Amino acid sequence: MRVIVVGAGEVGSNIAASLDDDHNVVVIDTDPDRIDAITYAYDVLAIQGDGTSIETLREAGIADADLVIASTDVDETNIVICGAAKAVGEPFTIARVKKTNLLRTWEQSRGAFGIDFMVCTDLQTAETIVRIAGLPGAHDVETFAGDLVQMAEFEIESDSPIAGETVSEADRFESLTFAALLRDDDIVIPQGDTVIEAGDAVVVIGSRESVRAFAGSLTPEPTLEDANEIVIVGGTEMGYQTARLFEAEGLEPRLVERDPRRARELAEQLPGTMVLQSDATDIDFLVREHVDESDIVVAALESDEKNLLVSLLAKRIGVERTIALVESGEYVDLFETVGVDVGVNPRLVTSEEITRFTREQRTENVAMLESDRAEVLEIEVDAESVLFERRIQDAMADLPDGVVVGAIGRAGTLITPRGETVVEGGDHVVIFVETAVIDAVTSAV
Template sequence: MKVIVCGAGQVGSNIARYLATDNNHVTVIDQAPDLIQKLSDTLDVQGLVGHASSPAILEQAGAPDADLIIAVTQSDEVNMVACQVAHSLFSVPTKIARIRNQTYLDPIWSDLFSRENMPIDVIISPEIEVAKAIGRRLQVPGAFDMIPLADGLVRVIGVICDDECPIVNTPLRQLTGLFPDLNIEILAIVRDDRPIIPDANDQMLPGDEVYFVAETSHVGRAMAAFGHEETAARRIIIVGGGNIGFTLAQEIEQKHPGVTARLIESGKVRAEEIAQQLDRTVVLLGDGLDPELLEEANVRATETVVAVTNEDEVNILASLLAKRYGCQRAITLINKTSYNPLITTLGIDAVVSPRSITASTILQHIRRGRIKSVHSLREGFAEVIEAEALETSTLINTPIRNIKLPSDVIIGALVRDGKVIIARPTTIIKPQDRVILLAAAASVKKIEKMFAVRLEFF
C-alpha cells in the first residue's frame, strides 16, 4: 500500500513507523528539514521537505498512485486542504485528517466534510479521543489502561502487580486451576520497561505491568484477584481547561451524573469561557501547582486527579502534589516517551499518551481484512486486535493449540452470538466469531492475512 503522511511530528512519525514496519511504501511530508532527516535516518520511509497542501509537493510524493493520505500536521486548515487537493487532483481513494479545532466539528456544520464539499473520509479529533480514553480509565479504578471491545462485551485491562497481588509468582498455566473463578487470559507483561509476550510457563512478578482480557461483567472480580478493589471515583479534579480538559468535563457531565468535577484553569479568559458552557462542573481560576487552590478544590476528599495541561512537567508535578495532599489516584497526560521509565516509581497511576491514542484510532482505518478494531500498546510493541473470522479463514474449526500462529500472537477471547468465551487451548473458532487477540508488531501483517477475505468467499 502506498501511503502519504503529512506531518512529521509525534503523531505523524508514530504512524509512519507503524506503516513502515508493515512493509508499506510510505512518504512523509513536512516543512521542517530536521524532522524529515531524522525520520529518513531511522525509518524505511521517503522524506520530502515542503508544504503538505501544495499540489506540486503531493505529486512529487506520489499522490497519483497513492492509496491513502493521512494529514496530521499542526494546522487543521493544511490538513483539510491537503485532503481536498489529494481528492480533486489525484483521486486518492482514502483521506484521513486530524482536526483539533472543535468548531469545525460542531454538528451544525456536519455537511462540511461530505463528499460534495470537503471529501475527508475519516476525521480524527485527538482531544475527543483522549477525553474518551480518560473516561474509560475512570470506569475501572486501579487500572492504568482499559480498552472496550466487541460492542462493550469484552475489555482489555492494564494493571500493575504490587507486592500484595495474590496471583504473582504463579506460572500462567496454573492460574485456572488455582483460581477457578479467574476467567481471564494474560496477553502481555511489561517488566522493567521490556515487553514480554508470555507463554504458559511465564509468571507475573511484583512491579509488572500486565494486560489481560476479560468479559466486561467479570472485570471487578478480575481486578480483585490482582489486589485492586478501589471504588469508582465520585469526586474528580481536572487540571487544565484546554480542549481535552473541557471535553472530559463535558463527558463527565453527560455520562457520569453521580460524579462531581472541579476544573482548574490558569487563563482567565479561557476559564470564563468554559465556565459558561459547563453546567455542573466548578471552574477554578489559578495554578494547578498552587497548594491553596488544591485545598480550595477539596483535594483531600478527591478520589482522582486528571492532569491534562499542555506541559508534561506541569501534569506530572500537579499529579504528585495532588496525591501528596490526599488525592487517592492520578491520571496524567504525557507526550514525551522519555518520561515513561519514571512514571511508576513516581507514583502516577495511569498515563495517557495522545500520540498513541491518535495512532490507534488511525490504525483502525488502515488495517486490512475483517479487522474491526485496533489498539496500540506501549509505543507500538504490540496491537490488540478485534477481527471477524470468516468461513475461508485458516483459523476456523481447529482447536487453538493446533493453529499455526506466530509465537508472539495470543488469542484472548471470542464473542459468539453475544456470548464471551475466554480462549483456552481446546477452544475452537467458528465462522463469524469476533476474535480478540494480541499480536506483536512484527506479526500484525500475518494476522491481517489470516482474517482477509479470500476470492473463494465470493
C-alpha cells in the same frame, strides 16, 4: 499500499514507524532536521516540502497514492492538504485536527473538505482518559465485540498480590484470559506455570466484570462508579471534553480553571460540573477545597511542567489516583517513574488511532500496545479463516508463535476460549498478536 504522510512530528513519525514495514511510505515535512531524522530512522522516502503544494504532492507520487494522512500541528493546514490531494488524485484522506468544532462540522457533512476520515486529538485523548479512569490501576483499556469484551494492561508492582505467583495461581476469575506479559523488551506468552514478576505489564482479555474484578484484586483504588470525587485541573479543550464525558457517565466532577473568563464559559457549558476559579498549583487551595479527598485528579493544563507539579502535589496531599496529560511523548515514562499514576500523550493517542484505522480495513477492531509492539485484534470468523469450525488447539498449530485467543463473542454471549473450544462462523474472536507476525495472522484468520 502507497501512503503519503504530511508532517514528520511526533504523530507523523509514529504513523510512519507503524506502517513502513508493510507499505510504501512517503513522508513530507518543511523542516530539514525532521526530514533527516526520519530518513535515518525508518524505511521511508522523506521529502522536504510544503504538503499543501500540488508540486510537492506530485513529487511524492500522489497520482499513485492510496492513502494520504495529514498530521501537521495546524488544523487548517491538514484540511487544505486533504483538499489538495483530492484535487490531483483519488487517495483516501485522513486529517488530524485539535478543534472539536471542526470534527462536528465534518461529521454533519461527511466528505466535506475532501476528508474521508477525521481524528480529533482533544476528543480522542479525553475518551482515553475516561476509559483509563474507569478501571483502577489500568494503563490501557479497550473494548471489543460490541462492548462484550474488554482488554486492559496493568503494571505489576513489587507489592502486588500476584507478584511471584504463577499465571494459574493468579487466574481466579471466571471469564478472563492472561494474554501476555510485557517484560522489559520481551513479550512473554504465558503458560500456567509462568511466574509473574514485579515490573511486568500484564495484558488480560475477558468480560468487563472479570477484568474489573481482576483490577480490584490488584489495587484498592475505586472504580469510576465508586469514585465520589473527580477533580480536573485545567479548563483546556481536553479538560472540557474530559469533564463532558464524565458527565455523560452520570458523574459530577469538579473542574479548576485559573482564568475567570474561561471559568465562566465552562460553568455555562458544563451543567453537571462544579467549576472552581483558582490556581490549582496553590497547595492551600487544594487543601481548602478538600482535593485531598478526591479519588481521581486529572491534570489537563497547557504545559507538561504544570501537569507534573499538580499531579505530584495531589499525590502528596493524599489523592488516590492521578492521570496527567503529557505533550512530550518521551516524558511519559518519567512522569510515571516519579509518581504520576498514568501519563497520557495526546500525540501518541492520535497516531495510534490513525494507525488503528488503517488496520481496521482487515479487522473489526484493533488496539495497539506498548507503542505497537503488540496488537489485540477483533476478527469476524468466516469460512476462509483458519479458525473456522476447528478446535482452538488444532487451529493454533497453523498460526505462528506470539498469538493468543483471548475471547469469543457469539450472538451476544461471551465465551472464554479453551483448547477444546470450537470456533464457529460468525464468531467475533479477540486475539492478542505480536506485531512481528501480524501480517501472517491477519491473512490466516
